[in-house]
Amino acid sequence: MQGVVYSNNKSSSSSSSSASNSKNTASTKNGPNQIGGAKTAQKSQQYFDQPKRGEVDELREILKKHMFDRDEKKKRDLVKKVIAYMTLGIDVSKLFDQMVIVSQTADLVQKKMIYLYLTNYAEQNPDTALMAINTFIKDCDNKDPKVKGLALRSLCSLRFSGSFEYLIPAINKALQDIDPYVRKTAIMGCVKVFYMNPEVIKNKEIIDTLYKMIKDPDALVMQNAICALNEILADEGGIKTYRQMIIHLLNNLKNFNNWGQTIVLQLVAKYTPINEEEMYDIMNLLDERLKQSCISVVLGTIKVFMNFTQNNQKIYNSVFKRVKTPLITLMSSTETTGSFEITYPVLCHINLITSKGGASFFQDDFKQFYCKADEPTYIKFMKLNIISNLANEINIGDIMNELGEYVTDVDSELAKESIRTLGKIACRIQEMATPIIKQLSNFINMKQDYITNNTLVAFQQILRKYPQVFKEIVECIPECFDYATETESKCALLWILGEFSNQITDAPYHLINFISNEQSEHIDVKQTYLVTCIKIFLRTPDEMRDTLGQAFQSFLGKDESIDLKDRAAFFYRAMQDDIEGFKKIMLNEHSNPVEKYCEEKEESEEQTNFDFNTLAVIYKKSQDKFIKPFSYFALQRNKEAAEEKMDEEKQKEEASADAPTQQVAAETPTAAKQNTADLIDMGEEQNHQASNQAQQGNSTPLNLLDMDDGFGAPKLSGLEASDLVLNFSVDPDDYEPAWNSLNEGAVNTKLVNPGVHLTENVVEELFKQHRIYSAAQGEEDDTLKFYLYAKHQSTGNVVYMEFDLNTASRVLSLCTRCANEEIAAFFSKFVLGFLKDKGIIN
Structure with missing residues (x-):
C-alpha cells in the first residue's frame, strides 16, 4: 500500500507502549469529567489507556470471568473502563451480552454506567435493542424506587419506533407508583415519547391522568405534570385552567420551591377570576410573594396582577404603584451583591413598565437609576433608557447635569449613549428641546470626534421634529465639518446643511471639499450629498451650478453603485422636465414631521403586548420569533425518518448489486424473445401509454432559473x-x-x-x-x-x-x-x- 509505513512487531509494541504513556498524560485533564466516578485524576488515567490489538476481546474475557464476582469495586472498575473506551469512540459493542448480565447488581453507580452503555448501543443496533428493553422492563419492577426511576428514564431514551409497545405499559404503571420520584420520572417520560411519536401520547387516557396528577400530594410531581401538559398541548394553547385547579395550587403554593412557584404563577396568570372579589382574594394571597428575593417569583406575581387588572385602569395604576418598591429593592440588592445578570432582567421589566404608562410612579426615584462606575456597559445603557422615560419638567435639570457628567466620562460608550439619551428626551418633551440642544452645542467645543459624531445625529433627530430651534446651534455647525468622521454623522451634517442652507453662511462653499475621496465614502453619504447639493442649488443656483454638475458627472459616470446612478438619473430628469414643480417638492417647508414610521408603529404596538416575565422583554421580540414551534420539531423528525429510510434502501440496493451476475445471464433467449413479442403485440392504446411512461421515466427536472442552487441537479449516489x-x-x-x-x-x-x-x-x-x-x-x-x-x-x-x-x-x-x-x-x-x-x- 502506498502512503502508509508499517513497522515490525517489536517496534509496534514499543510504539503502542509509548502511545499509551502519552495518552495517560493527555487524558489527565479530561478523564475525571468524562467518567464522573473517579476520585482523582491519577486514578482515572487507566480508564483512557489506548487499547492494544485485541484489548477489547481481552476485556470481554475479564468481564466473563468477574460477572458473577461479589467484589463490586472490581466490577465497577471494569464497567468504567468500558465506558471510557466508548467515550473515545472505540467500538465496544461486542461486550453487549456481558454488560446486560452485569447490570443485575444493586450498585446504583454501576447501573447508571451500564444503562448509558445499553442506551447508546441499542440505538445504533436495533437488533440488540430487545435485550436492553428486557433489562429495563425488569428493573422497572425493582423494589428500589431509584433503580425503578433510572430504568424507566433509560427506557424512554430509546429513540426508535419498536420501543413504543413496551414504553406505554411501563409509563402507565409508573404513573400510579407510590413513590413520587417514579411518578415524576414517568411524567417526563411522557414528554420524551411525545416528541418521538405525538399520537401515542395524545390519547385521552394519558392526558386525563396527567391532569389528575396536578392534584398529587407531592409538589414536584405537580409542577412536572403542569410542564408536561404545557409541552404536549402546546399547539392547543397549553394546559386548560379551571377554578378548582387554581385554588388547589394556590393553597399549596408554599410547598413548592422557587421554580415550582414560578410555574404555578404562570398558570395563574392565564386564569380569569369569576368576579372582582375572587380577583382581590388571589391578589391578597400573592402579595407576600412580592417580598421574596427570587426574581422569577416576584416578576411572576407582577404578571398575575397586571393580567387581572388590565381592563380596569384605576386598579392597573395601583398595581404599578404597589410593585415599584419590590422592583427597586430587587434591583438594588442584586447590584450590591454584584449579580448583574439578575439586575439586567429587572431593569428590562422596569423599562417596559415605564414605557407602558407607569413612568409617573417611578419619577420620584429617578436617582436610583444613575450609573455607577463598577457597572457593566449593558446595565448603564438600560438605566439610561429608563431615565429617558422618567424625565419630566421637574427633574430634567438634575438629569441634564448627570448626563452631562457622563459625556465627559472616560468611558466613550457611556458618553455616546448619554448624548443619544438627551436627544430622546428632547424629542419627547418639546419644552426641553431648546435647553437640551443648547447643552449639546456646548459638547461641540470639546472637539472630540466621537462626541461630535453623536451630537450631530442628536441634532438631526431634534431638528426633524422641532426645526424652529435651529437658531440656537447655527453658529456651531461650521465647526463640525472637521470632526464628522462617521457615516451616520456625515449624513446628519449634510442633512442639516441642506435643510437650513438659507440660514447658514457660505453654505455652498462648505460642500466643495466635503467628499475628499469619492471612492472611499459610503453610499449613504453620497446619496445624502447629492440631495443636499440639489437643495442648495434650488436656493442659490449660481453658486452651486459647478458643484452640482460635478456631482452628477461623477455619480452618473464612474460610480459603481447602481442605486446611486438610478437616483441621480431620476433627479436629473426631474429637474429637466419641470424645475418649478421639482423645487416645490424638494423644498416643502410646510410639511409636518413624521414622528414614527409605519414599521416603528407596528413595533411599538407589538412591544405593548410582550408577555411579562418572559424572554420577550429581554429580546424585545415576540416569543414566536425566537421560540421554535412544535411543528418545527415534527418536521425535523420526519426528515430524520426519511433519511433513515433512504439509507436502508441504499443498503438494500448495494446488497442486491453485489449478488452474482450469473442470475442475469441465466435468462434464456426464449424469454427475451417472448418479452419482445409481448411488446410488439401490445395494442395502440397500450403502446401510447408505454411511450408516455418511458418519456416520464427518462425525463430529468429542468433548472429553469439556470442557477447553481441544486434545484435541477441529480441526486448524488457517492463520491470517488x-x-x-x-x-x-x-x-x-x-x-x-x-x-x-x-x-x-x-x-x-x-x-x-x-x-x-x-x-x-x-x-x-x-x-x-x-x-x-x-x-x-x-x-x-x-x-x-x-x-x-x-x-x-x-x-x-x-x-x-x-x-x-x-x-x-x-x-x-x-x-x-x-x-x-x-x-x-x-x-x-x-x-x-x-x-x-x-x-x-x-
Missing part, C-alpha cells in the same frame, strides 16, 4: 477520486474566509490502527493521490494539522476539510464543510473509506 478536479488549487489567503463563511460540519473521530506510522509527508501524499490538496499544514503539540480542499467536478462545489492527527494518542479527526451539505457528507465517507482501505483505521 475521479469525481474531483485534478490539480485544483486554492489561494491560502482565501482559505480561512471561505472556511468561516460555511456552516459547521460534523466531526468524525477515529482511532489509528496500531503499527501504522504516519508522517506529514506521507499524509500529504496520500491525500494528493485522491485529488485532495493541502493549503497549509504543520505540527503543534504532537498534533499534525492539515487544511485540505478539493473541487467536485459536476457541481463545481469546493469542499474544505480540517484533518487532525494526534501522534501521541493516535486519535484522528476530520471536519468537512461545503456549501452543498450533501457533498460534504459524501466527501467525509469518501475520505474515511480510502483511509480504511489503506488499513489506517477500522
Whole structure:
C-alpha cells in the first residue's frame, strides 16, 4: 500500500507502549469529567489507556470471568473502563451480552454506567435493542424506587419506533407508583415519547391522568405534570385552567420551591377570576410573594396582577404603584451583591413598565437609576433608557447635569449613549428641546470626534421634529465639518446643511471639499450629498451650478453603485422636465414631521403586548420569533425518518448489486424473445401509454432559473477520486474566509490502527493521490494539522476539510464543510473509506 509505513512487531509494541504513556498524560485533564466516578485524576488515567490489538476481546474475557464476582469495586472498575473506551469512540459493542448480565447488581453507580452503555448501543443496533428493553422492563419492577426511576428514564431514551409497545405499559404503571420520584420520572417520560411519536401520547387516557396528577400530594410531581401538559398541548394553547385547579395550587403554593412557584404563577396568570372579589382574594394571597428575593417569583406575581387588572385602569395604576418598591429593592440588592445578570432582567421589566404608562410612579426615584462606575456597559445603557422615560419638567435639570457628567466620562460608550439619551428626551418633551440642544452645542467645543459624531445625529433627530430651534446651534455647525468622521454623522451634517442652507453662511462653499475621496465614502453619504447639493442649488443656483454638475458627472459616470446612478438619473430628469414643480417638492417647508414610521408603529404596538416575565422583554421580540414551534420539531423528525429510510434502501440496493451476475445471464433467449413479442403485440392504446411512461421515466427536472442552487441537479449516489478536479488549487489567503463563511460540519473521530506510522509527508501524499490538496499544514503539540480542499467536478462545489492527527494518542479527526451539505457528507465517507482501505483505521 502506498502512503502508509508499517513497522515490525517489536517496534509496534514499543510504539503502542509509548502511545499509551502519552495518552495517560493527555487524558489527565479530561478523564475525571468524562467518567464522573473517579476520585482523582491519577486514578482515572487507566480508564483512557489506548487499547492494544485485541484489548477489547481481552476485556470481554475479564468481564466473563468477574460477572458473577461479589467484589463490586472490581466490577465497577471494569464497567468504567468500558465506558471510557466508548467515550473515545472505540467500538465496544461486542461486550453487549456481558454488560446486560452485569447490570443485575444493586450498585446504583454501576447501573447508571451500564444503562448509558445499553442506551447508546441499542440505538445504533436495533437488533440488540430487545435485550436492553428486557433489562429495563425488569428493573422497572425493582423494589428500589431509584433503580425503578433510572430504568424507566433509560427506557424512554430509546429513540426508535419498536420501543413504543413496551414504553406505554411501563409509563402507565409508573404513573400510579407510590413513590413520587417514579411518578415524576414517568411524567417526563411522557414528554420524551411525545416528541418521538405525538399520537401515542395524545390519547385521552394519558392526558386525563396527567391532569389528575396536578392534584398529587407531592409538589414536584405537580409542577412536572403542569410542564408536561404545557409541552404536549402546546399547539392547543397549553394546559386548560379551571377554578378548582387554581385554588388547589394556590393553597399549596408554599410547598413548592422557587421554580415550582414560578410555574404555578404562570398558570395563574392565564386564569380569569369569576368576579372582582375572587380577583382581590388571589391578589391578597400573592402579595407576600412580592417580598421574596427570587426574581422569577416576584416578576411572576407582577404578571398575575397586571393580567387581572388590565381592563380596569384605576386598579392597573395601583398595581404599578404597589410593585415599584419590590422592583427597586430587587434591583438594588442584586447590584450590591454584584449579580448583574439578575439586575439586567429587572431593569428590562422596569423599562417596559415605564414605557407602558407607569413612568409617573417611578419619577420620584429617578436617582436610583444613575450609573455607577463598577457597572457593566449593558446595565448603564438600560438605566439610561429608563431615565429617558422618567424625565419630566421637574427633574430634567438634575438629569441634564448627570448626563452631562457622563459625556465627559472616560468611558466613550457611556458618553455616546448619554448624548443619544438627551436627544430622546428632547424629542419627547418639546419644552426641553431648546435647553437640551443648547447643552449639546456646548459638547461641540470639546472637539472630540466621537462626541461630535453623536451630537450631530442628536441634532438631526431634534431638528426633524422641532426645526424652529435651529437658531440656537447655527453658529456651531461650521465647526463640525472637521470632526464628522462617521457615516451616520456625515449624513446628519449634510442633512442639516441642506435643510437650513438659507440660514447658514457660505453654505455652498462648505460642500466643495466635503467628499475628499469619492471612492472611499459610503453610499449613504453620497446619496445624502447629492440631495443636499440639489437643495442648495434650488436656493442659490449660481453658486452651486459647478458643484452640482460635478456631482452628477461623477455619480452618473464612474460610480459603481447602481442605486446611486438610478437616483441621480431620476433627479436629473426631474429637474429637466419641470424645475418649478421639482423645487416645490424638494423644498416643502410646510410639511409636518413624521414622528414614527409605519414599521416603528407596528413595533411599538407589538412591544405593548410582550408577555411579562418572559424572554420577550429581554429580546424585545415576540416569543414566536425566537421560540421554535412544535411543528418545527415534527418536521425535523420526519426528515430524520426519511433519511433513515433512504439509507436502508441504499443498503438494500448495494446488497442486491453485489449478488452474482450469473442470475442475469441465466435468462434464456426464449424469454427475451417472448418479452419482445409481448411488446410488439401490445395494442395502440397500450403502446401510447408505454411511450408516455418511458418519456416520464427518462425525463430529468429542468433548472429553469439556470442557477447553481441544486434545484435541477441529480441526486448524488457517492463520491470517488475521479469525481474531483485534478490539480485544483486554492489561494491560502482565501482559505480561512471561505472556511468561516460555511456552516459547521460534523466531526468524525477515529482511532489509528496500531503499527501504522504516519508522517506529514506521507499524509500529504496520500491525500494528493485522491485529488485532495493541502493549503497549509504543520505540527503543534504532537498534533499534525492539515487544511485540505478539493473541487467536485459536476457541481463545481469546493469542499474544505480540517484533518487532525494526534501522534501521541493516535486519535484522528476530520471536519468537512461545503456549501452543498450533501457533498460534504459524501466527501467525509469518501475520505474515511480510502483511509480504511489503506488499513489506517477500522
